Every structure is written in C-alpha cells, then in structure tokens.
Amino acid sequence: MIRRxxxxxxxxxxxxxxxHAGPEPNHSLHHxxxxxxxxxxxxxxxxxxxxNLRAENEWRAEFxxxxxxxDRGEEAGNEEARMDVAxxxxxxx
Numbered sequence: 384m385i386r387r388x389x390x391x392x393x394x395x396x397x398x399x400x401x402x403h404a405g406p407e408p409n410h411s412l413h414h415x416x417x418x419x420x421x422x423x424x425x426x427x428x429x430x431x432x433x434x435n436l437r438a439e440n441e442w443r444a445e446f447x448x449x450x451x452x453x454d455r456g457e458e459a460g461n462e463e464a465r466m467d468v469a470x471x472x473x474x475x476x
Contacts, residue, residue, distance in 0.1 A: 409474070413469055413470040413473040416469070417466055422459070435461055435465075438460075438462075438465050442465070442467065442468050443460055446463075448460045
C-alpha cells in the first residue's frame with residue numbers, strides 16, 4: 384500500500400523499487416521517496432536551496448557524511464545529508 388501511495392502521489396506512472404532484505408528497509412524507501420518527490424516537482428527551487436544550505440551547513444556534520452562518503456563529491460554529500468534527514472524525520476513520525 385505504501386508503494387502504491389508513493390507511486391501515485393510522487394511519480395504517476397513510475398515505481399519506487401528498493402531492496403527490503405537489508406537491516407533497515409525503510410531507509411531505502413524514504414531515501415528514494417525524496418528523489419521521487421523532487422522529480423515530481425513537489426519541492427520549489429527555494430525549498431530545495433534551503434535544504435541544500437542546511438545540508439552544507441548542518442547536516443553533513445550531524446550525520447558524518449564527509450566521513451561516510453569521503454570518496455564522493457560535494458553535491459553527492461549534500462544529497463546524502465538531505466536523504467539522511469528525510470529518513471530520520473520519517474522514523475520520528
């Protein structure tokens with residue numbers, strides 16, 4: 384049911400596919416859901432800029448992004464920070 388809801392609400396005609404065999408299957412689902420919401424245009428440019436600024440100035444340090452993804456570039460690090468925040472938020476609610 385969650386998959387249908389996300390498919391309909393985030394990306395009509397598209398699906399989110401994740402592997403649910405790992406220790407934290409919802410992490411992948413929430414991570415991919417943010418990509419789908421962005422792709423569907425459900426974040427304004429201003430909202431996305433705000434998320435990027437918070438990723439750069441706060442979340443990368445809070446979630447140890449630079450240590451965990453040392454081999455990836457700046458934008459990839461910001462992406463991982465945004466996704467980790469989305470997952471943390473989803474797990475709180």
